[in-house]
Amino acid sequence: MAKTSDLDVAYVARLARLDLTNAETALFQRQLGDVLRYAEKLCEVDVSHVEAAAHAVPIFNVFREDEPRDWFTAEQALSNAPRQANGLFIVTKVVE
Amino acid sequence: MTGKDLPALNIADLQSLLRRREVSPREVIYVLRARIQDVDGEIDAYLSHDFEAAAKEAEKANVDLPLGGVPIAIKDIISVAGEPCTCASKILHGYRAPYDATVIRKLRAAGAIPFGKTNMDEFAMGSSTENSAMKLTRNPWDLSRVPGGSSGGSAAAVAADEAFGGLGTDTGGSIRQPAALSGIVGLKPTYGRVSRFGVVAFASSLDQVGPLTKTVRDSALIMNAIAGHDLQETTSLNEPVPDYSAGLGRDLRGVRLGLAKEYMIEGADPQVKAAIDAAVKHLNSLGADIVDVSLPHTDYATAVYYILATAEASANLARFDGVRYGHRAENPKDLLDHYGRTRGEGFGPEVKRRIILGTYVLSSGYYDAYYLRAQKVRELIRQDFAKAFEKVDALVSPTSPMPAFKFGERTTEPLHMYLADIFTSPANLAGICGISVPCGFADADGRRLPIGLQLLGKALDEARILQIAHAYEKSTDWHKARPPIAAAIHKA
Numbered sequence A: 001m002a003k004t005s006d007l008d009v010a011y012v013a014r015l016a017r018l019d020l021t022n023a024e025t026a027l028f029q030r031q032l033g034d035v036l037r038y039a040e041k042l043c044e045v046d047v048s049h050v051e052a053a054a055h056a057v058p059i060f061n062v063f064r065e066d067e068p069r070d071w072f073t074a075e076q077a078l079s080n081a082p083r084q085a086n087g088l089f090i091v092t093k094v095v096e
Numbered sequence B: 001m002t003g004k005d006l007p008a009l010n011i012a013d014l015q016s017l018l019r020r021r022e023v024s025p026r027e028v029i030y031v032l033r034a035r036i037q038d039v040d041g042e043i044d045a046y047l048s049h050d051f052e053a054a055a056k057e058a059e060k061a062n063v064d065l066p067l068g069g070v071p072i073a074i075k076d077i078i079s080v081a082g083e084p085c086t087c088a089s090k091i092l093h094g095y096r097a098p099y100d101a102t103v104i105r106k107l108r109a110a111g112a113i114p115f116g117k118t119n120m121d122e123f124a125m126g127s128s129t130e131n132s133a134m135k136l137t138r139n140p141w142d143l144s145r146v147p148g149g150s151s152g153g154s155a156a157a158v159a160a161d162e163a164f165g166g167l168g169t170d171t172g173g174s175i176r177q178p179a180a181l182s183g184i185v186g187l188k189p190t191y192g193r194v195s196r197f198g199v200v201a202f203a204s205s206l207d208q209v210g211p212l213t214k215t216v217r218d219s220a221l222i223m224n225a226i227a228g229h230d231l232q233e234t235t236s237l238n239e240p241v242p243d244y245s246a247g248l249g250r251d252l253r254g255v256r257l258g259l260a261k262e263y264m265i266e267g268a269d270p271q272v273k274a275a276i277d278a279a280v281k282h283l284n285s286l287g288a289d290i291v292d293v294s295l296p297h298t299d300y301a302t303a304v305y306y307i308l309a310t311a312e313a314s315a316n317l318a319r320f321d322g323v324r325y326g327h328r329a330e331n332p333k334d335l336l337d338h339y340g341r342t343r344g345e346g347f348g349p350e351v352k353r354r355i356i357l358g359t360y361v362l363s364s365g366y367y368d369a370y371y372l373r374a375q376k377v378r379e380l381i382r383q384d385f386a387k388a389f390e391k392v393d394a395l396v397s398p399t400s401p402m403p404a405f406k407f408g409e410r411t412t413e414p415l416h417m418y419l420a421d422i423f424t425s426p427a428n429l430a431g432i433c434g435i436s437v438p439c440g441f442a443d444a445d446g447r448r449l450p451i452g453l454q455l456l457g458k459a460l461d462e463a464r465i466l467q468i469a470h471a472y473e474k475s476t477d478w479h480k481a482r483p484p485i486a487a488a489i490h491k492a
Helices: A009-015 A022-044 B003-008 B011-019 B025-043 B051-059 B102-109 B152-159 B176-182 B216-226 B270-285 B298-319 B335-346 B349-362 B367-391 B414-421 B425-430 B462-474 B484-491
Strands: B046-048 B071-075 B113-118 B165-170 B185-188 B208-213 B256-260 B289-293 B394-398 B433-444 B447-457
Touching: A009 A022, A009 B349, A022 B298, A022 B349, A022 B367, A022 B414, B003 B025, B011 B025, B011 B216, B025 B051, B025 B071, B025 B113, B025 B152, B025 B484, B046 B152, B051 B113, B071 B152, B102 B113, B102 B216, B113 B152, B152 B165, B152 B176, B152 B208, B165 B185, B165 B216, B176 B185, B176 B433, B176 B447, B185 B216, B185 B462, B208 B216, B216 B433, B216 B462, B256 B270, B256 B367, B270 B289, B270 B394, B270 B433, B270 B447, B270 B462, B289 B367, B298 B349, B298 B367, B298 B414, B298 B425, B349 B367, B367 B425, B394 B462, B433 B462, B447 B462
Parallel strands: B071 B113, B071 B165, B256 B289, B256 B394
Antiparallel strands: B046 B113, B165 B208, B185 B208, B185 B433, B394 B447, B433 B447
């Protein structure tokens, strides 16, 4: 298992697109270090012959009929938009 | 019975009055609103309630339906069309759900009236409701203590008689633990038994919706309404739904109850231990056989839980990007700034902590060491339960290692709060069902604090644990005790 000193909160926060204050970064660095040290106990378990369980109940390939039905109107879908115009979400510029 | 006493009733008793036309659904809504106005200033269980909408629905309520005319409080993570659904987070401030969750649709079909959205830990992350970005909810038994969490608002509302029953969600104990700390009944159904469609996702392989009620019978009544297959949810189980009320009243002769030696942890409150010991003796005197079992991987459950739950949460919460709904940062200078500040401003500390942890355990180089290993240990925990259930019908344990704690007592070190889930999170990891019922009181500073007994059943065996819980409840008086804030109306 990786050494918990590897955790770089500032770097992970960038991956997560989550701005943290310096105080939050320092606090989480210490607190999550404790949590990860606690999680090291999982190294004790022999898992060499175990299949990983994504879900407790195995369910695969669930389909329903591909039929049109009543659902949101465009107006409803936009009803919570922070910015909208002409039936569209207004987003922050993504191209130069 | 005068109108003022109505809120003290459980759902089954309220229904009798409604069906005998001794009270109308409309009166019930008015009386409940008055009760909320009387006590919620002290409890702060609710984030919002739409009285007009509920009163309108009450006008056309059919009291002969299974939950006809019964108001139900809804955790603010479940979508009720036209009402706020904030998850107690600033990032969803002002958001209104455009549609009903499947559980709400089913409650309405059974005649129930969703009334009031209840406080919770932000995005259901927590065990005390202290992580709400909106307000603190107080425990009706002692206003200086937490009601448990994350469904603390629903639990406190039911305990304080400002709701007849409520819905919560349980990812690692968030229905059962607040039920225990608030002195009521909380059921976490089997994974897949109740649809999560329209419920904001926290950890998708663990989340379940379930009832918080004053009695076991009421829990069964709500389960009858909300359980079942949903084509709109891929993890929903396509299995027949039994009548959960039908087995209530059966005795415990021949029922085998397991005691796991790994649940006899040091550090559990001695008063909790004593109450559970007494409850086990009582169940034995009712005819149940008590069998020792072993769940050898119990000690790893909390670590597995916090790796898997945070990993799933970091992915689920990626949708809060300030584009289609929710908070958006002002004047972003580019897209990264838009995302980073929107999320930095919108999420509270515990949610941020978990996004960081979850992102880390999924990141390149650490995935195998943490996430994959945790999934494998999860499988071993699941197998522990499967083996135990070859020998017993249900398992018995405390719901929480301690009764309600004081505000701030466990917030400084997240790990301390995480260990509060030690008896509850294994059931989520294994996908099985569990229920908490009142089984005694601890004395603290001259106050009585409720203790919860947890019964765990195998997958889809809700009817069995309800039956056992009901036999226990019927032969004890714990559930009849009321917190000081509710006792006044019971005496009136």
